[in-house]
Amino acid sequence: MSPTSPTQIILSTSRANGLVAVPYGEEHRRAASALEEAGFQRIPGGAFAAPLTSGAATRQMASALVHRAYEHGATITTSPRPYLGDFGEDLAARLPGTWSAHLELYYNPIVQEDLIPPLWESGDLLQALLHDAVPGAVVLKNELGTELLLIERPGHSSGYLLGAFATEEYDDNWEEPNAPRSIVLPGEPDFAAHAVATTFLPAYSRALHHRRLDTILRALKRIRAEHGTLQAIKDSGRYSDGVPLADSRMIPEMERTFGDYAWLSFRDVLEHAPVLLSRCRPAMTPWPQDAAALDRLRTALADSQEVRMEDKALSGVLFSVDGWKQARSRFGLAALPAIETWLADSEGFERQARAAAPGGPVALSAPSPRLLTARPAPPAVPRSVAAHR
Known part of the structure; x- marks a missing residue:
């Protein structure tokens, strides 16, 4: 600095x-x-x-x-600029939706370093926080949970920098490949709000969509590898190195170990898949036949909600490592049918989710409401799976 x-x-x-x-x-x-x-x-x-x-x-x-x-x-x-708190309020009032603006002052230069871990950013804003003095910032929030950071542009007599914080589900944001780039804003609030609404927020939405998708695909990849190994051992009666199992009674313990491992990853699917599924509209893609697979995936999510709620309820109650391992093992085995459904239909999900990225050809059409937490009724005929964010 x-x-x-x-x-x-x-x-x-x-x-x-x-x-x-x-x-x-x-x-x-x-x-x-x-x-x-x-x-x-x-x-x-x-x-x-x-x-x-x-x-x-x-x-x-x-x-x-x-x-x-x-x-x-x-x-x-x-300062050649107006009070930062005023500009933040002016900007928030002009953005689409309902936004709040909260001024934060960092009296001591070292305090600004606390902004870096939650910041989801790959442009000038990150560099400013790393290398320049930033006496204050405005945190902008909307009703959807989007959080943005606004600072005065260092080294310039006018203009501002605006970037995004990661959503609360994420805490590993350093050099994250999907991170959106911050934007330089002019000093006039109307022009600044237009730039945020038409340039930054769409880019942020696309970046978050792809980050959620990558998180799900990585989770399924981890589960698939362990699931394949377990199935091969059960089918052959041998370890992966070819050594025969000494006792078939070891299989249940292996299944419990897999359940523990699988649940740790499947929680990422349960967290991020609903919003992506809500955007998928197979009938408007070259693969309308994926509608049935997406319905199966929605059913799998609905079937896992009870287990997920129990997992959340135990958070802060179980403290021992063994206790959590046993609980995760039980959750993973209970959710195994849902996990296997996601493994089987992941290819269709991936192509539909990529087609539904905000700003893409599918996303340009307004979706209609549909609850993801309820079990979808099987369609009588192939149809579009309509949903909303």
Whole structure:
């Protein structure tokens, strides 16, 4: 990270709060003391503010601030941008749907490092957090659970950077291959909102779709390998290296071990498959015959819901390694029919999910509602599987 003064006061103007000041640096407490002694009041979000009433009062406040900053060894910087909290609120109000904007201030430069693990990003925003001083950011959230991060663009007198956090199901985001790239936003809120709505959010939706799909396919690949090994041992009576089983009573223990392993991976399928299945519309693809396979997969998910709910209910109750292993083994064996259905129909699912990626030819048509948690009734004739996100 670029070196900064250990004690800084960053000034900007706000339509509601007047003159806004942010203490920043390793010695930010000294900057905060200077602001308080100069008559600034702390406002929601953590910044300090002083009203811009009359010219005389403003000059008096500015003079007091200069003197107090000098006494505390603080450097005063004037931002060419408006107060970040105001811009964040203006942007949120113009985005499609319902968004909230929450300002976060990082008084100490080291605090911004906490943003990096949950950030799902492969562009300039990540580089800024790694190498530049970022005194504050706005977290934007919508009703669908999408979280975005907005910062002032380092090294420029105008503009902003906006990127995405990973959804709560993911915590391994560093160099994730599907990560969307952050976008540079102009300083005018209407133009910025247009860029987010028409460029960034569609790219984010596509990236999340592909990440979910990759997560499911990797989980099924892991399960398939172990399932194939177990089946070969049961069919041949021999280990994979050709050595005969000493006792056929070892098979149940092998099945329990497989159940434990399979459930750990199948949870990823249960977590991410519903939203992808909701987008699949086989009748609008070259493979309409996949509709039956997708119905089987939906049934498999519905049949696994009770086991999944028990797994979630035990979270925080079981603490021992052996206890969790036994529980996962039981869950995996209970869900084995569903797991085998997913292994058998994964090819059709993959091609339908790829065809249904947001922005693709299938996604351009508005889907109709369908509940994924309910068991679908078998169709009397081949039909389109319609769903909604």
